[in-house]
Amino acid sequence: SGMISFELKDGIPAGKTLMNSVKLCSLAESLGAVETMITHPATMTHVDVPEEDRHARGLTDGLVRISVGIEDVDDIIDDLKHALEKC
Secondary structure: OOEEEEEOOOHHHHHHHHHHHOOOOEEOOOOOOOOOEEEOOOOOOOOOOOHHHHHHOOOOOOEEEEEOOOOOHHHHHHHHHHHHOOO
């Protein structure tokens, strides 16, 4: 397992689309379990933090964090691939 993060170029709208499109990855406020979990801080964990404060801490509007779980790697990749195609 591991933690990864990436940036969606279209920020909050893309983050919302991605979160609404994943099927295998579980949406999570807190990361770290045996299943793959995903979060979009700008619309989830840090939604109440002013944009300027989020950005000062490196939490951009397009930041996505994933805690990779024990599912088959190809299933995780397929889930993310199909969700990212909608962004």
